[in-house]
Amino acid sequence: MGYYDLDEILADGQKIPCRFTISVPGLGYLENNPGKPVIQNTKLDLPLWLAEILAICEIQSEQNDPKEDPDQPTYFIELIQPDFYSSKIINAIKTNALKIDLHQLLPYFYKLSVKWGSMFNDTELMAIVQEMFKQRACAINDYSSDNNHLQLLNSEFGLQLDETERMLFRQCIESHRDLKTWLSS
């Protein structure tokens, strides 16, 4: 988890939906419409690192009008709840965490969840994600004992792991192997 961590960078580059609160000229190429402005209330997917900044940067109005419109947006964009935190997904996670295809949903689900959770201070979501991680980690550990780890790779669950879980799986296998060598020596 460092500045040069590739996974971290990739997680940061994950696109999340945003809504523009103002019209921006010349940004049309973002929505396959080169040369045109992005108009107000356009929905666009932006990478997290950019969206985060734009969502918290305040717009400095040029003339400090005292009778400024209170509805005037103060931020460039506003974040919309992404699909992967929709109630549907959350319900599915609560129903059976092992059956969620995290890899298809979002390959950096946990990394992004941590960022999202800290941005919005969403403890409820974090509790759910944490519970999910615990359940899945147990399953991963079960699979990573020597006889089983090939099974996981062949099973459906093995294809549904998120990148963090894959790393965890690798480490579990190694530690099991180390334990075995230590016991036998």
Next chain:
Amino acid sequence: MDETTILGDTPLDAVYSDRVRRFQDFLTSPDLGNMDNIKKMLTLGQRRLAVSLDEIRETDKDFWLGLLNTPADYLPACQDGVREAIKSIYTPIDYPDIEITSDTDFYVSFKGSFGDHQLTPRTIGSHFLSKMVSVEGIVTRASLIRPKIIKSVHYCDATGRFHQREYSDQTTSFNPITTSALYPTEDPEGNPLTTEYGFSKYRDHQTITIQELPELAPAGQLPRSLDVIMDDDLVDLVKPGDRLQAVGVYRSLGGVGSNSSSFRTVILCNSVYPLHARSTSVKSVERLTNSDIRNINKLSKKKNIFDLMAQSLAPSIYGHAYIKKAVLLMLLGGYEKNLSNGAHLRGDINLLMVGDPSTAKSQMLRFVLNTAPLAIATTGRGSSGVGLTAAVTTDKETGERRLEAGAMVLADRGIVCIDEFDKMSDIDRVAIHEVMEQQTITIAKAGIHTSLNARCSVIAAANPVYGQYDTNRSPQQNIALPDSLLSRFDLLFIVTDDISDEKDKAVSEHVLRMHRFIPQGYSEGEPIRERRNVTLAVGDSSNQDEDDSDDRNKVYEKFSPLLHSGAAEMAEGSTSSSKKTPKVLNITFLKKYIQYAKQRIEPQLTTECTKKVVEIYATLRNDHIVKNSPITARTLETIIRLATAHAKVRLSQTVEIKDVQVAEEMLRFSLLGETPATKHKSSPQKSPKKKRKTTSPSKKKFQDDETELYSVSESEPEYAEDKDDGNEDADVADYQPRATTARTRSLQERLQSAYDEEGEDEDMEEELVDVEQIREGLSQQTLREPSNEEDILQETNTNMDQPATISASRFSKFKSLLSMLRSHYESTSEDGSAPVADLVTRVNQELSQEEQFDEQEAYLALEQMQEKNFIQISEEKVYFI
């Protein structure tokens, strides 16, 4: 489902009553709104309450686990819970639609996330037995609905007492003991009993078979199927072909034979959710909001609404402006009438596209399939006449004969898309004749005589007989469908795949642009992921709607040059001067518009319109030009239908002249290949169409809408280059039918009809002078050298006796007659040659008096054909090549 609990004779032990109480707590919990749902249910007179599994899990996790894993213990408790909750609020005055007695059953249906209990008929295994599961699939078979005895009441004459017996088997309750299905005949003392059928209680019962969704089945494997039992209020909710998600308890019914260890398994269904997917017979209905209606009304005021809507259809398909317009009219449909004498006037518009391979015909069908509220796809080879209409089958359970609806019956009030129409065998094709005009299917076989409604539009795509459209042959020969069938199609489009540099370039650019398009959220080179969120929650449609509420309210699609260039091209074609980005309507909005127009608007013909319609029909009938399909009285109705559909586009309650004009334009394009560019003065800058001389006139006609764009840019010198001295009169003849301006066009027509009908007319004199002037002007432009033939032509022109040139229609008529005679000569004469004089006589024999070719005309036609290397003329003899 469990009867025993309702009558109160089950030991209501503490555990059971605790479960009932817990479910009641859940129902009455104020923040979940279940009580409101119960009230709504009672008001509607229904007996099935939908509850969310997610909400149950949030309130009582143990109960949720129990419900999913041991529904036999929990489901009866739930039903009792609902019953108790209803009892607490029910009054007959408040809810007149439902009467509650001790016999009234209440059920619970479930929605929400099923996790690993979300299955398909393939993934369901033995460890799911006696658990609650959700299965999705397509209904392949639905049995008859039959009553099942639940409780029988008997009266004993001797004692004057009533006896009752309850019946339960594996499918009606979770009690594993199946009671005997026999009615008791005597009471314990041996007195005879009379069954009181009126007091007995029966329940509807139906078994359906669902099959794995074919697209989700693993590659190379046949889909598997599963039986689902639908009881009581669930019967008749689905029909074969529907896609659905069914929630229920997976049960085994015990051994099939006495010594068999295999079991028959079924799902005892408690909730059904239809899935709206394309090519199902589930009709999708758009919800119209106030703002939608405002938008629709605002849009309908636009002048170019017809063009705007047509160009928004299938923006991924390049060109084919007229077909798109026709599809739009078809989606709207005409106005159906049922006369008091029993006659039925069809309102649906039928379309046929005949054309070369790879001209996006099937793409158009797919588009219709996805857009129309109800559309069913079939192919010519994959469907039989019986499969399209109706079949008599034998019911597996009862052995009774019954009727099974075919594709066209299922598509009642919808659209049937038939691909590869030409590949269909003639016998099967005849089966749809009745549907296409009478819109009913009459069946008299196997003791069943009935008539089914099949009020559907047909859109069909076919290839020409020889694979490629052969321009040397007449349309009839190319299409090779009987006139009886062709006349049932309102519009027939011939789509030819012509080789032209500009068009090919434009099409390839368009196709490449489509391939370059990357959906939002994807990086370059990333494979498109399949969306599988659908199965995450069962029966939760409300969430979806909220998600894309923004998209739903949009009127216009954001224009993307990569996706919508097809529309851009069309817009340019119609308005020519406007260079601004074309507007493309959002497809959801378009659907709403069509739905609104279809429901609300019933246009009436005005008197002036009827006159116009009659006029158009008479002109078409009298025209002796080669037409793609026969002109019959059905054509008259076609004009009315098309005009009515166009009035619907404008949301107008009356059919006006402009609607009829559009109808005529469409019909003329379909029949004769004429475009408004040649009919009306749409833009002054349009130069005369010039084609490579190899294209024959009949072929060129159909590509007009595609080529008009480019013909503007074609320069004059090119035309001059194209010709050499020898073939110039052929070029003149070739050029003639595609007249320069509207004026010459109409002139040409009048000339033609005048010639055809009366032979001579006083007006013709000055008109012909006009033609000559124009021709002279052109000859100056194109630097033609004067030749003898030219002189002759001009002379004859001034003589006024005969037409100097041969029109394209006359030429193609001559050509088709010649090809008919070809075999005659090839068999009779040694070298296959034909003397010219004899040939002309024989050709004329085939024609009526006013259609005869005179010497001059025949000579011109033969010359023209020689130029095109169809024949060789030498020494007054014609040699076929």
